[in-house]
Amino acid sequence: MGSIKTSIPHNLVKDLLNSYLHLKQKKHHAVKVETENDKPRIMIIGGGLSGFAAAKELTRHGINVLMIEAKNRIGGRIETVEFKDNAYVELGAQFLHGIKDNALFEVCASYGIEVKPYTRGDWAIYNMNGTQIDKNKLSDLVIQYKHLLKSLSMERHSDNTDRFTAEDLKNLDSKLSNQDDILSSDLGTLAKMISIKELNEEKLFEYKLGVNKKESESNFLVMNGFSKLIIGLLEDVRNTGLFQLVSSAQITKLDYTQDEVIAYTRNGESFNADAVICTLPLGVLKHHEVEFNPPLPHEKVEAINKLETAIQNKVILEFDEVFWNNELSHFVVLYDPTYQAWVDVLNLQFFHQDKMPILVLSVYSNPGQDFPDDKYIVNHFVNLLKRIYPDTFRPLKNHWVTHWNDDPFAFGSYSYHPKGSSLEDNSEIAKPIGRLIFAGEHTHRSPSNMQAAYLSGLESARQVIEQLNLLYTALP
Template identity: 25%
Template sequence: MSEHSVSVAIIGGGFSGIAAAKKLHEAGTSFLVLEARERLGGRVFTKQFDQGYYLDFGGQWIGPTQDWMYELCHELDVNYFETYNQGKNILNLGEKLKTYRGTIPKLDLFSLLNLDWLIRKLEKLARQIDPKAPWNHPKAKEWDSQHLDEFLRKHSKTSACYKVIRVGCETIFACDPDQVSLLHGLFYIRSGTSLDCLINVKGGAQEHRIKGGMQTLVEAMAKPFLNQIRLESPVTTISYTHSGVTILGKGFSVYADKVILAVPPPLLAQISFSPALPSQKLQLLHNYPMGRVAKCFMIYEMPFWRELGFSGQSVSDDKTPFQTLYDCSPADASKGILMGFVVGSRAEQFFFLEKNDRKVKMEAILTRYFGEKAKEAIEYQEFSMIDEAWSKGCYAALMQPHAWTDFQDAYRSPLPPLYFAGTEAATKWHGYIEGAVLAGESAAMEILAAIHHD
């Protein structure tokens, strides 16, 4: 059995754990990162293919107000480029296709006015939320006791309005809107700047992609301290006192003064703690499911839809498996790649099919959207974070109704010598890579302050 002794152990080698490690490295503090996978990145996963292209199976975008992500790109000389956003988008509603430009789909006038009003209403309410303490709002209990879907249904005066806003929410939250509370929805919108920012490509959270894939950035962050990272090392047991922590896994033990836990909540719940975590933390962990999202990719020799005047983007009601489509071709357009998001109950239904049936279904949808050239794909790929053993889902864990008001900040609250990171601990850009980085840095800074105080 290998044994290590460090000042800080970091459980999880995703963006949050590596951001924490970067801070500790810069401060000259000894640490060891323990990552269960054979790679870095966590819920970010870029796969390189022999045919000369790559796919981002996990998180892939950055956008305005995600200041830390852009700073990291500039500091580490990692290039980014604009998501392709030119041409016509497609709306598939009630099995009828329409094209539109911009963010808001083309609906009848009353539905369009209703949709605009509903978006503004959600934004107005979200601006009232303190992202550091959403439970303090005067209506917190009321909003936390109802599903987001109840609110959407109540204020959607037409079926078209409801279907479009529902698709938007499914894509943003990675779940059906009856799986989170209205309060969580408002917190999430506030945390991500605004609903406009969350849904937009240009000027929004999907504006830029990383050249070579998002995993390139986390690997660049980790390059100076690769010898302080241990891969394929899942942690099974953590014993802690005020004087230190003993961490055990198959074939290794680590003693540390302090530990940062930067893994998805369902995985944190699987670690055996001695003494047990406080009851509030434990109760939340056992009722803190991950979002459910898969990505399906059709790869072509070139992005032919661009020549036809299409952006590659689409929005669809539940008549298709895909809530949305995006052009995910590389910056040089050396391949044409269309990616479909399959979220929530649609993902569960779609992945009951055999893989070849899923490919056939996607090809049929793309042919209907973009014509016969869509049948000329060179490859079909897919990835479901739901089935990924060390993620259990994506983008983030979901606060169920009553969770915010019952548990408040129980998840992110430190329990020295234990400190909690991951995007779920973020109050800004919660659920996004930016939030993961901020939470990791925050945990590292708390530890550095505690070490200095000691």
């Protein structure tokens, strides 16, 4: 997932997993995993947060758990790398969204995870030339711009046209002609990349304009490694003696027609269990990476197709020292033609207040959008920083680029609701089908975040316990 200039930052979870004793994998026949009791065994597909939440709840009730993970690491879309001592950077999830009724706050605290309120300091906005933009002018112009585009979309919607015509854009340019040349030019260019369909999908439009930000003051930044949550959960379930893990095992078929569930992997193995909790991300379900036998009901497939997967990639740049304005908590690149979007740059030094000269660039894009190679991407943003800070710029020390859109075990970052979808679709995806149970942030009615993943895992475990009538005394 990353490309490194110098030393490779180490992955917290992968380091632990390398020392974990995996199951011996027997090929071409069902793998009968020996257990120390005659209690049913539950299979969990996926080693992300929802999978481990389910595993902890099941083992707490004395139930055997077999977890099958496709990657050579666990954590799913939680992935932490350590660039140097205590310099933790999140490649995936890095925020706890909202403090009210958020069960993850207490869980994270129990594993020694530190969080800090994401109170934004001062911030700035630049265009690709490195010119700083007046924030008040930008705010006023975005409001005008959005109304103009909405008006055009209403006119074109009746024609069943999904793109603005050259005449539409010419009219837009004329209406913006009296505005700031730099701003109108950048916003006008962005209009060419936005479809009418996207304009009617409010969240996607706002992602492209960079004005819809989840990182509000009610949210919290994880400071010392989100992966410590996964490590803590792994150690807890392993200590019960009821948990077993198989990694690097990509499931291609799931048969739930009999009194047991059988999962078949790409390398010819198969695993059996009494029931299965499927935590495959929405993007994987949409790509039909796993064959279900019998096929999923039409209503569930339709709900899966209605939801979409947002893509948020990160370009992480490490330097020997801070050369940017360290009073800025973040700054924004108004429009980047390479990504066809705005780019938000997080200044980690501002939050850590120690030597952590690292910038995290978050880039939102559309499914299916192609990106250049990592070398081009890194040079692209390094040159941008040179234009913004020509007198103080320092050479790049290290870098990392994520590609969640191309990850075959994620195909995106998190789910969202486009026009025509609703929370009822999340509920439909969550409905169990006999011995087949579903979990993941996309199955929760408050989706798109880590708390949803965690709570869905707990709920899926309770569904299994209820459906199979597994009434065991909870372990202390």
